[in-house]
Amino acid sequence: MLTCGCGRWMHTQGIEELEGRERTPSWFVRLECRGCGFVVGVDVPAEQDGGLVDRLMWTDEALHRLDRMPPYVAVLVRPDVEERARVQGRRVITYESLMQLATDQQIEWESEAERRLENVPPAVRAMAKVELERTAAERGLRLVTVALMEEVKAKYFGMGIREGKA
Ligand SMILES: [Zn+2]
Numbered sequence: 090m091l092t093c094g095c096g097r098w099m100h101t102q103g104i105e106e107l108e109g110r111e112r113t114p115s116w117f118v119r120l121e122c123r124g125c126g127f128v129v130g131v132d133v134p135a136e137q138d139g140g141l142v143d144r145l146m147w148t149d150e151a152l153h154r155l156d157r158m159p160p161y162v163a164v165l166v167r168p169d170v171e172e173r174a175r176v177q178g179r180r181v182i183t184y185e186s187l188m189q190l191a192t193d194q195q196i197e198w199e200s201e202a203e204r205r206l207e208n209v210p211p212a213v214r215a216m217a218k219v220e221l222e223r224t225a226a227e228r229g230l231r232l233v234t235v236a237l238m239e240e241v242k243a244k245y246f247g248m249g250i251r252e253g254k255a
Pocket residue numbers: 093094095096097122123124125126127
C-alpha cells in the first residue's frame with residue numbers, strides 16, 4: 090500500500106490494462122486518498138500489483154466488456170466471475186478472466202450448425218468456434234444455432250462461412 094502525503098493510506102481506485110512497451114502486459118493502478126482526494130497512478134507488471142490492489146477490483150477493460158453485455162447476462166456473469174476470483178485467490182478481474190469464464194461454460198452445437206462449421210475454412214474455423222461459443226455464453230445460451238451463426242458471420246466474418254447445399 091501507498092501512504093498519501095497527508096498521512097492516510099491510499100485505496101485502489103481503478104486498474105487499466107496496458108500493453109507494455111515490450112509487449113509485456115502491465116497494469117496502471119490508480120490509487121486515491123479518501124482524505125485529501127489526491128490520486129496517483131502506478132505502472133506495475135500484470136498480476137504483480139505488490140499489494141497496491143486492496144480489494145476485489147475489475148479492470149477498466151473488464152468493466153467495459155461487462156457493460157456491453159445484455160443486462161440479464163451481466164447479472165449472471167458478475168457473481169460467477171467474482172466467486173471464481175475469490176476461489177483462485179485473485180483480486181483483479183481482467184478482461185481475459187472475464188472472457189475465460191464465458192468460454193468455460195459447456196456450449197453445445199446444433200447439428201446443422203456443427204455441419205456448417207466444418208465448411209468454414211480451417212484458417213478461421215478455430216476463431217469462429219470460439220467467437221460463436223463466446224457469443225452464446227454471453228447471451229446465456231447453451232446452444233450454438235444456425236441463426237446465431239448467421240448473425241455472428243455477418244458481424245465478424247464478412248467472408249469465411251460457406252453455406253453448404255444440403
Ligand atoms: Zn491524502
